[in-house]
Amino acid sequence: DAGVIQSPRHEVTEMGQEVTLRCKPISGHDYLFWYRQTMMRGLELLIYFNNNVPIDDSGMPEDRFSAKMPNASFSTLKIQPSEPRDSAVYFCASSLRSAGTAGNQPQHFGDGTRLSIL
Amino acid sequence: GNSVTQMEGPVTLSEEAFLTINCTYTATGYPSLFWYVQYPGEGLQLLLKATKADDKGSNKGFEATYRKETTSFHLEKGSVQVSDSAVYFCALKDSNYQLIWGAGTKLIIKP
Numbered sequence: 001d002a003g004v005i006q007s008p009r010h011e012v013t014e015m016g017q018e019v020t021l022r023c024k025p026i027s028g029h030d031y032l033f034w035y036r037q038t039m040m041r042g043l044e045l046l047i048y049f050n051n052n053v054p055i056d057d058s059g060m061p062e063d064r065f066s067a068k069m070p071n072a073s074f075s076t077l078k079i080q081p082s083e084p085r086d087s088a089v090y091f092c093a094s095s096l097r098s099a100g101t102a103g104n105q106p107q108h109f110g111d112g113t114r115l116s117i118l
Numbered sequence: 119g120n121s122v123t124q125m126e127g128p129v130t131l132s133e134e135a136f137l138t139i140n141c142t143y144t145a146t147g148y149p150s151l152f153w154y155v156q157y158p159g160e161g162l163q164l165l166l167k168a169t170k171a172d173d174k175g176s177n178k179g180f181e182a183t184y185r186k187e188t189t190s191f192h193l194e195k196g197s198v199q200v201s202d203s204a205v206y207f208c209a210l211k212d213s214n215y216q217l218i219w220g221a222g223t224k225l226i227i228k229p
Contacts (some may be wrong), residue, residue: 106164112161
């Protein structure tokens with residue numbers, strides 16, 4: 001089965017440019033999460049969606065960051081304008097909500113996008 | 119609020135040594151608990167999980183037991199290999215279906 005697919009795997013761009021990261025979740029999963037990972041701050045949840053609707057975006061660092069999920073099979077995370085401090089690895093993850101006992105379904109991660117802003 | 123605390127790394131061991139990575143949590147109710155592993159250059163992968171008190175999760179020789187009385191979920195392996203070198207994350211899932219993550223523990227196994 002295909003896992004979570006992220007693109008691009010690597011992105012290097014100059015500050016001020018717009019960056020768009022893409023994610024295709026596992027088919028049938030109804031939760032989608034965007035994370036950022038850095039050495040200094042570890043793994044941070046930026047935003048998550050349920051059934052394509054943003055539920056909690058309190059982790060989005062600034063208005064320069066935006067995320068959309070136009071349909072169940074695609075999501076984007078956009079940074080405009082980008083800054084060097086945005087350099088990090090960005091992960092997308094998806095999961096199923098479990099019926100009955102809550103919370104025992106794991107999140108499945110993509111391989112991440114390594115973003116470098118010069 | 120909910121939180122997860124892991125032992126700081128890096129943890130450096132020789133091949134075939136016994137491994138313990140400590141994880142304790144603070145949560146209301148009965149959260150599910152997880153260990154994820156991240157190999158270099160890859161995303162996080164679920165290693166094992168436990169959904170209720172006294173459950174033992176196991177996978178690839180790793181084990182962790184959900185201890186409600188000590189609010190712990192320590193990861194153990196009897197004999198580590200060089201290929202186990204990675205970063206290990208402990209996490210709990212709260213009632214909002216979000217994962218609350220520990221800071222991660224880097225494990226280095228020397229041949």
